Amino acid sequence: MTTTTRAAELDRLDPEARPAAPRRRRRDRGVDAVPWWLRLVVAVVALYFVLPTLFVIPMSFSSSTTFSFPPEGFSLDLYRNFFTDPVWLTSLRNSVFVAAVAATLATVVGTAAAVGLHHLTGRLAGLARTVLMISLVTPGIVVAVVVYISFLKWHLVGSFAGYVLAHAALGTPFVLVSVTSALSGFDPKLLRASASLGASPLRTFARVTMPLISRGIVTGAVFAFVTSFDEVVIALFLRSPTFQTLPVQMFNSVTFEVDPTIAATSSLVVTVVTVVCLLPLLLGSRGKKRQEP
Helix, strand or coil: CCHHHHHHHHHHHCHHHCCCCCCCCCCCCCCCCCCHHHHHHHHHHHHHHHHHHHHHHHHCCCCCCCCCCCCCCCCCHHHHHHHHCHHHHHHHHHHHHHHHHHHHHHHHHHHHHHHHHHCCCCHHHHHHHHHHHHHHHCCHHHHHHHHHHHHHHHCCCCCHHHHHHHHHHHHHHHHHHHHHHHHCCCCCHHHHHHHHCCCCHHHHHHHHHHHHCHHHHHHHHHHHHHHHHHCCHHHHHHCECCECCHHHHHHHHHHCCCCCHHHHHHHHHHHHHHHHHHHHHHHHHHHHHHHCC
């Protein structure tokens, strides 16, 4: 009996006894699999942002007295010029002080606003949140002109307080977004439990709320610091002969003089900003490892 005759006989007697035909195995893909074209787009965008750094950092170690790429020789003269020139060091000190104070003020205001708006609902809360976030979508030149006109009347142009107030206004939305995101997973029952035990609202915030949203506060403070440290548009309007920040000095070194020291300055700024941005991630990962059994 041939194979075909045997299969027909089995099918006639018992259709379920016939062996099922083998199925082609399909490649198992995850539900959230990232397509290859999206990975390519991400790689191209990342390369676009990193490419200037790949040119600037090698140029900072060049022995040439002008801008040249590839660098001619190897030297630390540009870094020596930066750390020995009082103009560059004064600008760096001004930027650090302004950024630190502005980030502190923005963190306090942004955290208070986020906590207050978290308990509000309705149109009033939406309007207040929109007003606090409007600086993120407003062009920088528009904000700079408004700040300059207002600060002229208040005699704050060229002063330390003027820089701090302007940069704090720019950093507050970042703190608001970060803390609001951290409050999204906050359980309000903890506040009622703390109040039932006799704790005041200030003590409840310090001992219950703030530890649980500390990551959001730190992240917002870091972004506020970086925003102030890198800001140049408003700083150009507020600068004075006696007080200017590092971005303004970098702008002057490119437009009014050919000073290759800016290559070393840019490398230092990129390094500092990268370390500051990665610091919350490193602290967060260490905290998770400590919590694991």
